[in-house]
Amino acid sequence: MGGDVEGLGFADLHLHQHAHLAFGGRVIAGAPSGELADALASCRAAHGPHGILDLLGNIGRVVLLGAGWRALLGHRTTGYPAFDDWLRWDDLTHQGAHEDMLRRAVDGGLRLVVMHALHNELVYRLTPGARGPGNDMAVVDLQLAAAHEMEASIDARSGGHGRGWYRIVRTPEEAREVIASGRLAVVLGIEVDTLFATPGVEPTPASVRAAVAKYHDAGVRHVMPCHLRDNAFGGAAFALLLHWSRSAGIFSTVNPLGSLPVYRMRTEPGQTDTYRYRGGHRNPRGLTDLGGVLVDELMAHGFLIDVDHMSAATRADVLDRTGARHYPVVAGHAELLTTSRPELRSERQLTDAEVARIEAAGGVVALLLRQSVQAGPATSRGTSDTFAEAYRHLLRTAPGAAGGFGSDLNGFAGSPGARAGASVQYPFPSPVGTASMPRATLGTRTFDIADHGVAHAGMLPDFVAELRVAGLSEHELAPLLRSATRYVEMWERAMTAR
Ligand SMILES: [Zn+2]
Ligand SMILES: [Zn+2]
Structure with missing residues (x-):
């Protein structure tokens, strides 16, 4: 050392x-410790055949990271040693x-x-x-x-x-x-x-x-x-499409198309124009x-x-x-x-x-x-x-x-x-x-x-x-x-x- x-x-x-x-x-x-061959073996047990059950990962890659729509169809589950489809920057759900x-x-x-x-x-x-x-x-x-x-x-x-x-x-x-x-x-x-x-x-x-x-x-x-x-x-x-304003209507600038009523909160327009996201609400x-x-x-x-x-x-x-x-x-x-x-x-x-x-x-x-x-x-x-x-x-x-x-x-x-x-x-x-x-x-x-x-x-x-x-x-x-x-x-x- x-x-x-x-x-x-x-x-x-x-x-x-x-x-x-x-x-x-x-x-x-995938686990963070132990032999790589075991820790990062196929993800099939967690993500299903061809990773089709990895909904969060597959949808997230398209919505958050701009991956092509094919990502919705899943991924090759092979982990160690070839790592065909994962260990990549635009991935969300593999160790x-x-x-x-x-x-x-x-x-x-x-x-x-x-x-x-x-x-x-x-x-x-x-x-x-x-x-x-x-x-x-x-x-x-x-x-x-x-x-x-x-x-x-x-x-x-x-x-x-x-x-x-x-x-x-x-x-x-x-x-x-x-x-x-x-x-x-x-x-x-x-x-x-x-x-x-x-x-x-x-x-x-x-x-x-x-x-x-x-x-x-x-x-x-x-x-x-x-x-x-x-x-x-x-x-x-108030910063994600999963945030929903209880103070504004449906399909307003504050709750636009694509936002989801997952985390509801009261919001109000900022005093200054500091914030612009969704009507500048905070x-x-x-x-x-x-x-x-x-x-x-x-x-x-x-x-x-x-x-x-x-x-x-x-x-x-x-x-x-x-x-x-x-x-x-x-x-x-x-x-x-x-x-x-x-x-x-x-x-x-x-x-x-x-x-x-x-x-x-x-x-x-x-x-x-x-x-x-x-x-x-x-x-x-x-x-x-x-x-x-x-x-x-x-x-x-x-x-x-x-x-x-x-x-x-x-x-x-x-x-x-x-x-x-x-x-x-x-x-x-x-x-x-x-x-x-x-x-x-x-x-x-x-x-x-x-x-x-x-x-x-x-x-x-x-x-x-x-x-x-x-x-x-x-x-x-x-x-x-x-x-x-x-x-x-x-x-x-x-x-x-x-
Ligand atoms: Zn996987
Ligand atoms: Zn965080």
Whole structure:
């Protein structure tokens, strides 16, 4: 294990490595650990013959990622060793962060990930053959246990307890030590709609305090108070076609054709023309009293609080409450409003003023890897070019907040596709350290970012290298290349301010 200079190493602040355990085990196919031949065997058991039961994946590829209509007909289920139809950037439902992939990313400079346990009760209910528990926190528990098992299994193959490269960290000091030794610091996080809820039980300040303590004991250090729907703590961003305004009529500009009444919320037009998405509406629901209890309790324990997916009103309340204590917050898979396509500007994105507030308190903004709302020619949409543009805007607005990226692998965001024009020449020098990186291989497949985009987590170093080709200077890349340490600095600040 080679030590790195000056705490170098990049961070992925939004990775759903164990999402194969979410949604009744039938949506994300493939396990993140164990022999590749077993972990990524055929997806037929989960997705049916020719992947025809993978409704979310097949429809999602067409609707969200612009794949041709043929994707609706399913896919070849062959996994290892040929990986005929999957392990590709425009895929949503096959494991993209197996340990062999992650290990290559570590060789190329990845030093910290936030592993978010993920679930969605609605997707669970709609998934044919869903097995196991269906409520958010029960599924979170499965994924947290799986992360600990994975750590133990890698330890066992690396000479014993504490010897492996996959280290779940509970303090900033532990994280610094892991980063300095060239290994991967894994911060456990949670992203669900009903954080800390017990089905059928009305949450109280006492139950919230107990849950924060319980999950702190379980090793969780980073949480998202809100996800896709309004919950006991606050409002969700009005930002997806699954969001439905209770304040507007059917087939209005606010509820256009194609939007669905899945997550209902009250909305109102913004005071300014900041937002344009669907009549510029936003969700006025802010942080509730119980949400205030949650934020105070999270601060008392030194949790990293993630403000993504919140309504602008809730985010403002959280920034007020944390800001009063000089306590930093994080946006782990952010999009930026100013540089987005005007018609898509919604409260899911951060305004320049919000980014500046996050910077002022010592927080971090990590950009979503696939920047699909970012303005730019259609050919560059969601590639390293649009990431580079958004990242440049972040450096201009709040350089102190710039910190890595959130891949959202296994989280239905898709990954960057191939860049038009020049790309990485193999072998390329690792963005961090001294390794020379040949093309990634898994089974009998070889991956080249110029042809395949970011097909899995192993290609994160290729993406960072491609950002140089896309025009980012060494000076511009510097904050990204030390973003693992930047996250730890934020964490230390949180521990001091709590
Ligand atoms: Zn499949
Ligand atoms: Zn998310």
